[in-house]
Each structure stands twice: as structure tokens, then as C-alpha cells.
Amino acid sequence: MRTAARHPEHTAVVTAHGRLTYRDLVRQVERWRDRCASSGLPPGSLVAVPAGDGEALPAAFLGVRAAGLVPLLVDDRQPTRAADVLAAGRPAAVLRVETGEIEPTGAPDGRSLPAGAGYVVFSSGSQGTPKGIVGSAAGLLAFIDWEIGELGLAPGTRVAMLTSPAFDVVYRDLLLPLCSGGELHIAAPAVRTVPAAVLPWLAEHAIEVVHAVPSLSARWLADAPSTTVDSLRHTLFAGEPLYGRHVRRWRRAAPSTRVVNLYGPSETTLAKFGYEVPDECDPGLQPVGKPLPGTAVTFDDIASSGTTDFRQVVITTPDGSLGYLPDTCSDDDLDRLRRADGVTRFRTSDRGRVDDGSNLVIAGRVDSLVKRxxxxxxxxxxxxxxxxxxxxxxxxxxxxxxxxxxxxxxxxxxxxxxxxxxxxxxxxxxxxxxxxxxxxxxxxxxxxxxxxxxxxxxxxxxxxxxxxxx
CATH class of the missing domain: 3.30.300.30 (ANL, C-terminal domain)
Known part of the structure; x- marks a missing residue:
């Protein structure tokens, strides 16, 4: 890692049990890389990584990638989802972070993925059965590079990891600090699963950057109403509509924070639109902003929608996913997500329009228009x-x-x-x-x-x- 070479003695990872320097982290990554390499798995093999409490996750993920394999992060604190993901994903091996072992699954049809695959993630299931998505390594790094530049991050910046490892947005938490020379602060499950504990933890660790879902962060505010996080400089919301009223509440708890609203389905890799919410924002729905470099948005008509104000959002980007895992999606899903000639085109499930400021506004999902x-x-x-x-x-x-x-x-x-x-x-x-x-x-x-x-x-x-x- 170039970052480790420049800052070997700087703190890289902070957990409830201590700190790792960049030199320590590189040594752990190399051990995982060598164990993976000695397993005899062919390049591109899918390897499941149960995350445990998350403390070993950075080294395990980077070690699997360094060995030319493709990680599938699994949150073993969600046993039902974990079992479903493992059954659908059919990994060739499981990396046991608690024992340091690589266990072949023995599956005769274990997955082997194409060059360029950086990870596999399963969708949340909020829009039906979870689908396996093959993430692009180049697309992931393109987003991280954009975010580092957008936020102007410097070495030593403290970034929170509060996201469940089961979802791809964890890569924002994980890689943003490690690619910029910052500090990755991993919240223990006892913190991230207890809303009243989150804001005090952010304040105790003097966190400067946090990624959050609006409804979950509203619960953090409600359960710790007297906590102020003066250190917080950047808050990036995503995953749900963001309203100015919530931004105002959040800024009372984090008075020095800049607020950015991100948008992008997992199929297009982390986020493809960004909007900085102004200090004096409207209390209503906030835009998701303008497309990231290389990304374009178009719109399809929605049949029998009863309205022409918002149309179905279609995103085209060279930095999108490589497609769905076979056998985890429908024919309609395959038609909506296509990768050809190095470009991903995804017809989303969202309704949107472009406002007078050339910002994309997402009004809701296509299926939120119902007949009564x-x-x-x-x-x-x-x-x-x-x-x-x-x-x-x-x-x-x-x-x-x-x-x-x-x-x-x-x-x-x-x-x-x-x-x-x-x-x-x-x-x-x-x-x-x-x-x-x-x-x-x-x-x-x-x-x-x-x-x-x-x-x-x-x-x-x-x-x-x-x-x-x-």
C-alpha cells in the first residue's frame, strides 16, 4: 500500500481493543495474502469473509484482494441472511478471521469471477429477493478517489465505520481512511446496534467523517438528544430520501459539519451523484445532485403512472458493477442491468427529474405509485x-x-x-x-x-x- 509506505508509523485502525499502525496493518494483510495464495484457489475465486466483530475485517479484505481472489463480506451477526447469502453465493472457500484459516467449501460449482471483479455484495432485499452483485474493483477505487478529493481529506482524518459488513456501503467506511492516510475507527457491535451509543461514541473518538442513513441517524439523535459532536466535519447521507428538516436537526448535534447527500444503487457502485446541502436549506426533500465524472442520467417513461412529473431513472457509467451473479436474479433484472464495452447501464427502480439547478431529484420508487x-x-x-x-x-x-x-x-x-x-x-x-x-x-x-x-x-x-x- 502506497499509503503505508508514506506513513508507516501513523495510526491506521482503531478498535475497542487498541490501535494498528499502517506498518502493522500491512503485516496482517501480507499474512492473509500468503494464506490465501497457499490455498491453491484459482484467481477470481469467490471467498466468503464472515466479519465477526469487524476488527479483523480491513486486513482480511485487503489480503483476499492482494491474493487475486474476490471477497464476499458476511455479517455473521445476521445468521439468517448470512446463511442465505452463502447458499446463493456458492463461495469456493470461507476465510475464518478468528482462527486465521482458509476453509475450502468443497462446492463443485464454487464461483470464479471475471478479471476486474473487486467484491461481491448482495442487495438489501428492500426491493425483493436479495441479488448478488459483482462489484468492479476499478469502480470502487474511482468512487473512493472522488470522495477523497471532494472532501479534501488529509492524513490522520478520523473516519467512522458504523455500517454492517453485509452491505457494500461498508467500503466507503473501510477504504476512505485507508486510501488517504487517515484513521479507520471501527465501532463495536455493541455501539452500532444501540442507537443511544452512537453519538457519544462519535464524540469520544473525535470522528471527523461519518456515512449515515437518514432514518437511522434520526434514531441516534432521538436516543442521545444532549450529545454534541463538535469534531464532525463531513456527514454523508445516502440510502433514503433526505429532508432539510432532518439536516437542521443533525447540524444542531454536529454544528461544524458539512452535509452531502449521495445517491447510487449498488448496481452502479456506492454512489454516482452528490449534492452539498446548503447551510440555509429548504425543509423539504433535498436533491441528490449532479453526476460524478463519467456518469450520465437519462429517463424512461413510466407506463400508466398517472403523472409525468417524475420518470424512471437510468444511470450509465464506466464505473458501475459487472453484473449480477447468475441464478440470483430474474430475467427482468438482467434486462435492467447491462454491462457492455466497459460501460454499465442500469434502469433503476427510482423516479426522478432534473431541477432548475441541474440537480437530480429522486421522488421515490416506481412501485410507490399504487392504485387505490x-x-x-x-x-x-x-x-x-x-x-x-x-x-x-x-x-x-x-x-x-x-x-x-x-x-x-x-x-x-x-x-x-x-x-x-x-x-x-x-x-x-x-x-x-x-x-x-x-x-x-x-x-x-x-x-x-x-x-x-x-x-x-x-x-x-x-x-x-x-x-x-x-
């Missing part, structure tokens, strides 16, 4: 109106039947939910949901996004308990 009793309802618009209310931290709107659209909000007490109907009706008119329910906390996916399918299952159980037909 013969007319269209925009579930994303309902969520935006709910999130604008002072008492609401997060919101998720789902359709259970063609006559039952339900808004579930996090924040107000169950009794207070009835008081939300009047302001919501004033904002939404005919898009007003049939029911409004309040819960202490929305179910979230491990990556921090709202778990829509989990919410639908809870609502269907409630309907069954009430004796009404779902």
Missing part, C-alpha cells in the same frame, strides 16, 4: 408529508390491499397519531392514507433503511388479530 380504488396514490409523497411534521422522526407508507393504504410513523405516541390526520389531509388531499399508525420505532433493515416488508408483515398480523380480512 381506481386512482393513483404516491406513497413517497405521503411519507414526505409525514416527515415534515414536527413530531415525526421517520415514516413508511405501504399498501396492504387496493383499498387500504397505511402510514406508519415513528415518533409520536400511539394516541397522538390521530392528531396527525388534519395536517396530513391539508398537505395530501386525495393522497391521504386510509389509516395512520404510530410506533415507537420502525423496523429497519440491517443497513439502516426502513424494512417495508417487515412493516407489511406487522400490519397484516394486526389485521388478522383484529379479525378483519387482510
Amino acid at each position: 380504488r381506481g386512482t393513483f396514490v404516491d406513497l413517497a409523497r405521503v411519507e414526505a408529508a409525514a416527515t415534515a411534521l414536527p413530531a415525526v422522526r421517520a415514516a413508511c407508507c405501504v399498501q396492504l390491499t387496493t383499498s387500504d393504504v397505511v402510514l406508519v410513523v415513528e415518533g409520536p405516541s400511539p394516541d397522538a397519531a390521530a392528531g396527525l390526520r388534519r395536517p396530513l389531509h391539508a398537505a395530501l388531499g386525495s393522497d391521504m392514507p386510509d389509516r395512520v399508525l404510530a410506533v415507537p420505532a420502525l423496523p429497519l433493515l440491517p443497513g439502516g433503511k426502513a424494512d417495508r416488508r417487515g412493516i407489511e408483515e406487522l400490519l397484516n398480523l394486526e389485521v388478522a388479530d383484529d379479525g378483519r380480512a387482510p
